[in-house]
Amino acid sequence: MSAYDDLMAFQKETEALGQVMGRLGWDQETMMPRGAAPQRAEEMAALEGVLHARRTDPRIGDWLSEAHAPDEVGKAQLRLITRSYERASKVPADLAQRLAKLTSASQGIWAEARADEDVAAFLPTLKEVVALKREEGAALAAGGDVYDAMLQDYEPGASAESLSAMFAALRPRLTTLRDEVMASEQPADLDFDFDEGKQMKLTRKLAKAFGYDMSHGRVDKAVHPFSSGSGQDVRITTRTSPRDPFNCLYSTVHEVGHACYEQGISKEYLLTPLGNGVSMGVHESQSRIYENQLGRSKPFCGWLYGQMRDTFGDFGVADEDAFYRTVNKLRQGFIRTEADEVQYNLHVLLRFDLERALISGDLAVDDLEAAWNDRFASDFDFEVDKPSNGVLQDVHWSVGLFGYFATYSLGNVYAGCLNEAMRADLPNLDEALAQGDPTSATEWLNEALQRHGGLREPRATIAHACSGVDPSEERLLMYLEDKFSKF
Known part of the structure; x- marks a missing residue:
C-alpha cells in the first residue's frame, strides 16, 4: 500500500471512533440516566485520550510527507488531515482529556443550574471551563490571537476582525427593520393547547417532507434541540411545548437542515475528513434556509396551516394569511432559538461579544450575568426576568464551544446568498412549496452544496x-427587508 492508502486507512478508524464519541454525546442529552453523569465523564475523557493519541500519531506526519494525492479529492483529504494533525499536535494530551472530562460533567451541572434558576451553582464550573479553553486556545494560537484560534474549530479561515465587520453592518439595519415592523400591530399569541403527541407526529411528517431519511436517523426530545452524526447514522432532537407548537415544528425543520447536509454528502466520502459538513457556518446555512426561506415562506405556511387544522382542529387562526403572519411575527422574547428572523442575529451578536471578552479576560466569569443582562436590556429594551431566559439558556459555554456562536449569524448570511441563487434557478419553487413539497429546493441544495x-x-x-459570487451580508439584509416590509 502507498503512504496515501495507509494514511486513509488509519484516518477511517479515527473517524469511526469520532462517531462513537458523538453517539455518547447524543445519548447523554437524550436517554442517559441522570446518575450516570460522573461515569460518562470518565468514558468521554478516556475516548478523547484515544482520539487525541491517534490524531497526533507521529506516523501521520511521516505519511503526509510521503503521500501523493491521486486526484483533487485526495488533495482535499490531505489538506484536512494536515490541518487536523497540526492543530491536535499543539494541544497536550492531558489537556485534551481534562477538557473532555470537565465539559461532559459541566453539561449536567449547567442543566441542573438552569432548571433551578441558580447561576451561582454553575459559575465555579464555568470558570474551570473558561480557564482550560484559554489554555487550549493559547496552545493553538502559538502566539497569535487566542479567539481567532478557537474560531478555526468551527469556521476555518474566519477571524474576529472580519466577523466583527460583518456584524457591524448587520446590526443597524436589523435594528431599524425591527423597530419599523414592531411599530405596527403584531398578531396575537396562540391561545390553544396543542397535544404534544400530535406535535411529534406532525413534526416527523415535516422531517420526511424535507428529505430526512428516517431509515438512517431518528427524532427524539432534548432540552436543547440538536443534530448529531454523519453518513449512515444522523440523529436529531426537538422539544415540545403545549402552548407553542412552532417551537417543535421549526426546531425540527432546522435540525433536519443540518441532518440532510450530513446525509447528503457523497457516500464516497464516508468516514473520511470530507465526509462531514465543511464548517458550522455552512452547516447553519442549511438549517436556516430549510427553516426560514423555505419553512417560513408564505406558500409553505399556507400548506402547513392546512396540516395543523387537520391535526389540531380549529386553533384560533382565521386563515392562511393570518397564519403566515403568526409564524413570522416579531415579538419581545428572551430565547435565541425561538427568535424571529429579524431579531435572531441580535441575540447572536450579544453572545459573540461576551464570549470574546471572557476569553480575552476583559470580562470575569463572576460578572457574566450582569454583563449579559445589561447588554440584553440595551439591545432589546426590556429586562431579563430569570437566568434560564438569560445567561443560562444556552448549553454552548458549558461544553466549551467558544467561537461557535458567530457561525449562527454567518450561516444566516450564507443562507441569504444561497436563497438568491436557488430562486434564480427555480422560478416555480413557490408553486411546489404551496403543495408542501420542498423537494426541488432540497435537491438543488444537495447538488450545489451538500454532496x-x-x-x-x-x-x-x-x-x-x-x-x-462571494458571500456577503447584503443578500440576507435585502431578503429580510423585502419580506418584512410587506407586513
Whole structure:
C-alpha cells in the first residue's frame, strides 16, 4: 500500500471512533440516566485520550510527507488531515482529556443550574471551563490571537476582525427593520393547547417532507434541540411545548437542515475528513434556509396551516394569511432559538461579544450575568426576568464551544446568498412549496452544496453554490427587508 492508502486507512478508524464519541454525546442529552453523569465523564475523557493519541500519531506526519494525492479529492483529504494533525499536535494530551472530562460533567451541572434558576451553582464550573479553553486556545494560537484560534474549530479561515465587520453592518439595519415592523400591530399569541403527541407526529411528517431519511436517523426530545452524526447514522432532537407548537415544528425543520447536509454528502466520502459538513457556518446555512426561506415562506405556511387544522382542529387562526403572519411575527422574547428572523442575529451578536471578552479576560466569569443582562436590556429594551431566559439558556459555554456562536449569524448570511441563487434557478419553487413539497429546493441544495462535504473551504463552498459570487451580508439584509416590509 502507498503512504496515501495507509494514511486513509488509519484516518477511517479515527473517524469511526469520532462517531462513537458523538453517539455518547447524543445519548447523554437524550436517554442517559441522570446518575450516570460522573461515569460518562470518565468514558468521554478516556475516548478523547484515544482520539487525541491517534490524531497526533507521529506516523501521520511521516505519511503526509510521503503521500501523493491521486486526484483533487485526495488533495482535499490531505489538506484536512494536515490541518487536523497540526492543530491536535499543539494541544497536550492531558489537556485534551481534562477538557473532555470537565465539559461532559459541566453539561449536567449547567442543566441542573438552569432548571433551578441558580447561576451561582454553575459559575465555579464555568470558570474551570473558561480557564482550560484559554489554555487550549493559547496552545493553538502559538502566539497569535487566542479567539481567532478557537474560531478555526468551527469556521476555518474566519477571524474576529472580519466577523466583527460583518456584524457591524448587520446590526443597524436589523435594528431599524425591527423597530419599523414592531411599530405596527403584531398578531396575537396562540391561545390553544396543542397535544404534544400530535406535535411529534406532525413534526416527523415535516422531517420526511424535507428529505430526512428516517431509515438512517431518528427524532427524539432534548432540552436543547440538536443534530448529531454523519453518513449512515444522523440523529436529531426537538422539544415540545403545549402552548407553542412552532417551537417543535421549526426546531425540527432546522435540525433536519443540518441532518440532510450530513446525509447528503457523497457516500464516497464516508468516514473520511470530507465526509462531514465543511464548517458550522455552512452547516447553519442549511438549517436556516430549510427553516426560514423555505419553512417560513408564505406558500409553505399556507400548506402547513392546512396540516395543523387537520391535526389540531380549529386553533384560533382565521386563515392562511393570518397564519403566515403568526409564524413570522416579531415579538419581545428572551430565547435565541425561538427568535424571529429579524431579531435572531441580535441575540447572536450579544453572545459573540461576551464570549470574546471572557476569553480575552476583559470580562470575569463572576460578572457574566450582569454583563449579559445589561447588554440584553440595551439591545432589546426590556429586562431579563430569570437566568434560564438569560445567561443560562444556552448549553454552548458549558461544553466549551467558544467561537461557535458567530457561525449562527454567518450561516444566516450564507443562507441569504444561497436563497438568491436557488430562486434564480427555480422560478416555480413557490408553486411546489404551496403543495408542501420542498423537494426541488432540497435537491438543488444537495447538488450545489451538500454532496461535496468538505471538498472546498467554507467561503469557497458557498461561492461555488452561488455560481462564483462571494458571500456577503447584503443578500440576507435585502431578503429580510423585502419580506418584512410587506407586513
